Each structure stands twice: as C-alpha cells, then as structure tokens.
Amino acid sequence: MKRALVTGVTGQDGYYLSKLLLSKGYEVYGLVRGQNNPKIEFLHEHLPEVKILTGDLLDVSSLMRALAASKPDEVYNLGAISFVAYSWENAFLTSDVTGKGVLNILEAVRLYAGDKPDSVRFYQASSSEMFGKVQHVPQSESTLLWPRSPYGVAKVFGHYITINYRESYGMHASSGILFNHESPMRGPEFVTRKISLAVAKIAAGQQDRISLGNIEAKRDWGFAGDYVDAMWRMLQQDEADDYVVSTNETHSVREYLEIAFNRVGITDWEKHVYQDPQFFRPAEVDLLIGDASKAQAKLGWKREVDFPSLVTMMVDADVERVANNLV
Ligand code: NAP
Ligand code: GDD
Secondary structure (H helix, E strand, O other): OOEEEEEOOOOHHHHHHHHHHHHOOOEEEEEEOOOOOOHHHHHHHHOOOOEEEEOOOOOHHHHHHHHHHHOOOEEEEOOOOOOHHHHHHOHHHHHHHHHHHHHHHHHHHHHHHOOOOOOOEEEEEEEHHHHOOOOOOOEOOOOOOOOOOHHHHHHHHHHHHHHHHHHHHOOOEEEEEEOOEEOOOOOOOOHHHHHHHHHHHHHOOOOOOEEEOOOOOEEOOEEHHHHHHHHHHHHOOOOOOEEEEOOOOOEEHHHHHHHHHHHOOOOOHHHHEEEOHHHOOOOOOOEOOEOOHHHHHHHOOOOOOOHHHHHHHHHHHHHHHHHOOOO
8 A cells, every 4th residue: 555645635636636545545644734723624524534644844843753654655745825816915934835845845755765765756736827927838848937926936946946856866756837726625715716606606696796806817727636636647657757737728717707607697797796906916927828748648647627617517516505505
C-alpha cells in the first residue's frame, strides 16, 4: 500500500485528490493547520479514511513531524493562501505561505529522504496565475512568466524552487501548472462558486442581485475532479517534470453568468448583476488559455467535463443546497 501526505487537504483539491488516492488504495495522510480547525469535522464526515496530522507550512518542524509520522511515498503540496484578491491585502502572509512554504516543505522532504533524495515523490501546485500579463497565447510550459498579483509572484517562487531542488538534489519534484479548476466544493470567494450560489438564491427568491468585478475576464476553466488525476499521473512518471494542465478553451465570466442563469430559467440575467469597484483588482489577468498538449501526450491525461457541464454541475449543486437549507 502506497502512502501519501497531502497538504491543503481541507481545500477543494485536497478533497478530490484524497478521494482519488483512497480509491487507488493509498493510505492518505492530510496535514491540517490550526489548533481547532473546524474543517476537521468535515473531513471526519466526508473522508473518514484520511488520517489527520496537524502542521503548518510556516513551521518546518511540524512538517518534519508529519513526514516522520506518515512515511510517505508521495507528497502533494496543495496548501497555500490561494485567493488572488486577498493576496494584495495580505502580501507578506501570502509570500510566506504560498512562496516560502514551498521551500519549507521541500527542505523537510530533502532532510527526511536523506541519501535517497528521489525516494519521496513531490508535487507542487503551481498556477496559471503565474502567466499573468500573458506573453504568448496559448500558454505552455515554456511561456515567460509575468505574474500580476502577490499570489502569482509567490507561486513563481514556489515553481522555481521546486525546479531548483530537482536540479540541485536529484529530487523527484514535479510542478503542475494548473489552470483554473472548479467544482461544487469550490470556496464561495471564487467567482464561479460566488455566481452559482447567488444564482441558486436568486432562483429561490432569497436574493435579488449579485455584485461582481470585471466580468469580461477570461479563464480556462476545468473540473477539479479531472485535474487531480493529472497530479497523480505526474508522480507516476519515471522522471519528474513540469506540466500545464488546462482545457485549451477560454470563456469569460459573462459567459459563465449566462449559462448559470439560463440553467434556472432566467434569461434577462443582466438586471441581477451589478458591478462593484471593490471587486476589481489592482492588476488584472485578462486572459488565460492553456496548451496542455504535453500532459496529454506524456501523461495520457484528458479532461472529461466541458465548460457548460461544469457550470451546470455547480448551479445544480447549489440549487439543491439552497432547497435543503444547507447554505
Ligand atoms: P483552497 O481550496 O483554497 O485550499 C487551500 C488549502 O491550503 C486549504 O486546505 C488551507 O487550509 C491550506 N492552507 C492555507 N494556509 C496554510 C498553511 N499555512 N499551512 C498549511 N496549509 C495551509 O485551494 P484549492 O483550490 O484546493 O487549490 C489547491 C492548490 O492548488 C493551492 O496551492 C492553489 O494555490 C493551487 N491552484 C489552484 C487552482 C484552482 O483553480 N483551484 C489553480 C492553480 C493552482 P484551511 O482550510 O485551514 O484554510
Ligand atoms: N473572486 C471574484 N469575485 N472574481 C471576480 C469577481 C468577483 O466578484 N468579479 C469578477 N471576477 C474575475 C476576477 O477579476 C478574475 O479575473 C476572474 O473573475 C477569476 O477570479 P477567481 O475566481 O477569484 O480566480 P482567479 O483566476 O483569480 O484565481 C484562481 O485560479 C488561479 C489559477 O489561474 C485561484 O484558484 C488561484 O488559486 C489559482 O491559482
């Protein structure tokens, strides 16, 4: 039985990745931060087989302890401050957790692995946000990085320090440059879930409008369940490497809104949408569209869920939650 240690296990990807690894027969250890994290209850209820270890990416000794306790074959570093808008208001914290936190866990793995540096396979959750002010369309592994947010800058550090540990110490450290991926488990601060939740409440007569920022922004949106499979595939390769994971399509927030409102029978949706300056960003990433041909060719990965199905899945899940008073 293989063992995996997952940081960020209480997040969206932590949920789908843990489910995938458990279905493959892994013993899964999840790192949870804080002294009484309320999300532990969710894990006990929905992923009872995951063994919880406490620790924080800011505390190297806690990472060393988690490695000693889990003795992992694979480490998936999903933990991060991940909300881009928040990263301007908390730039130091974001740099520490999302940037330096990667160094902390890489160093902990290196020390733990001792004279067999490639005995623990390592996955780093890099991001299409690193492309920022895009220098090439579509974006691939070789596209110049030009981050536009403190979060993006921190992810660039995490990306290059992962490559550096691979090249310096021979670690099996791979970096997945994942484009936006969503699901009914997405946090409500992200635009897709903010919209699906509002649409469900508007359809139920519980709310009249939604305030948003830039609805012309374009993203390459996929389904989180498909993307965690790419993470796992990266760590099954003989050689560690970096891969873009994307759908190779781009859609605007406006298109997402249209499909979401249509799903609940609202066609004159624009009257429910207000633009509020507080949701515009100091520097925007206007367009993301990935080229995942390397992941498709080398990992045999492909996405299963297309954009309209993703929107529909998220709206339907929130309609059901609203009907059952769960949100
Ligand atoms: P998420 O839902 O925001 O989850 C982030 C996780 O990081 C949570 O479990 C959070 O714990 C944990 N965390 C925060 N600070 C930590 C710390 N100091 N020490 C340890 N853990 C900490 O994010 P996600 O969507 O699942 O994304 C997973 C990873 O992929 C992140 O690194 C994200 O930046 C990256 N990524 C995501 C996307 C996407 O579209 N979803 C795309 C590219 C890259 P709490 O629950 O306790 O807050
Ligand atoms: N959150 C949010 N809220 N975004 C809005 C809103 C709003 O009210 N209105 C418009 N947007 C626009 C944002 O300006 C951005 O252009 C786009 O919607 C997507 O925003 P988010 O859903 O917050 O995601 P993100 O693209 O900034 O970041 C996500 O994807 C990255 C990968 O590219 C996060 O998951 C990051 O962690 C991830 O790395």
